[in-house]
Amino acid sequence: MDLLNLFWIFLIVSSLAPMVRQQIIASTRLNLLRRLEEKRGSRVIGLIHRQESMSLLGFPIGRYIDIDDSEQVLRAIKLTDPKVPIDIILHTPGGLVLAAEQIANALSRHPAPVTVFVPHYAMSGGTLIALAANQIVMDENAVLGPVDPQLGQYPAASILKVLEQKDINRVDDQTLILADVARKAMVQVKETVRRIACCHYSQEVAERLADELPSGRWTHDYPITVEEARELGLNISTDMPQEVYQLMNLYPQTMQRRPSVEYVPMPYPWRPSSEKGEQR
Template identity: 70%
Template sequence: MDFLSLFWIFIMLSSLQPLLRKKMLESARIKLLERIEQQRNSRVIAFIHRQETMSFLGFPLMRYIDINDSEEILRAIKLTDKNIPIDIILHTPGGLVLASEQIANALKKHPAKVTVFVPHYAMSGGTLIALAADEIVMDENAVLGPLDPQLGQKPAASVLKILEQKPIDRISDDTLILADLAKKAINQIKNLIVNLLKDKMDLQKAESIADTLASGRWTHDYPITVEEAKQLGLNVNTEMPEEVYQLMALYPQSTQVRPSVEYIPVPKTKESSK
């Protein structure tokens, strides 16, 4: 076999490597999902947004909650018997309110127990989905996020502050219209949060949580820790199954550049150091 033939074989194998790796990862994910389902006797849905890389141009592409996600999750819920619990492994920066609301309402209507696992973070719309669960299981270092509405790049609560700080005759018509939208958006998200929580606690407590999460007390990217989530009154614990971490490892970030974090991925104990 001449050099040119070897060269083309190398090129073909190199081009097939990403596809083979992808298929191996998909197979490993399915096997692990099946194992978790058997252990917990539940429907397990992995809802994981990672930074992905487009195959053609190779630049990073961030993933957010969108309509495609809500369609897939609603389909999975419909395929689940009403007596079968649902477990959602949730890792997302948030996304479209409409899609998040559809998912949350569908989970709330499911008769059997719904558990949301948050191994790292579930911000914004992810937090809304978590509120629909009967139980939220978080890693001890995982975080949720506020649910204050955003009007483009402007926080709705901050827009309303303008009405308090400036005379009405010094505020432009566009700002007044934006303030009207901001008020409606905050009321809508508060009502949604109360609707998700009122069957799990008394109405006054649900309204208090809704006001805290949606009124703009924090910036939109503020990390709500496990301790703060418990103080709010959410049903949160840190009993995270090891299989959830194993599943997260099967959704690797893009590796187009040198990784910024490197370590030997095995447990480290005093005994192993000897």
């Protein structure tokens, strides 16, 4: 076998290896989802967005909630018997308001209990989806986020602030148009939050959520902790199943030359002992 044939064999194996690895990971994910479904007696849906290497060239692609996601989630909900609970695992920076609202509306209409698991974060549209659940299960360090609408690179609330602080005769037409759209967006998102929250929360809590989350009180990437979410009136639990963490390990980030985080992957019931064998 000459050197050229060895080169072509190496090239073919290198090209197929990522696809084989992806298939193995996908199969492992499905087995773990099935195991969690059998444990909880529910339909488990994963809505997990991470930056992964896709295609043979391995370019990293960032993910967010889009129309394809809403179509898949709506189909999964449609295939679920009305008496079967739904568990949805959320890990997302947010995405399209239309897609997130479609998912939230479908979950709020499901007759059986809906539980949302947030192992790390569910921002913006992810928080909107979480509002449709009977219960939100979060890791102690996980966070939600505000759902204030964004117009391009500007928050709608900040655009409206310009009209309050500046003489309208000195505001250009484009800003006035943006302000009109921003006002409509604020009203629409507040009404959406109120309608979705009313399905599982009291009218008082729904009004508070509608006033706080879309108001622009925080920056769009502000982390709402477990404690703050409970203060807002959300039904939060921190009893996270171990299978959820295991599932997250099957959505690896883009491979780098050197990992930025390293640790021994095992639980420590106690701190490692010193050289003298003393436990601390």
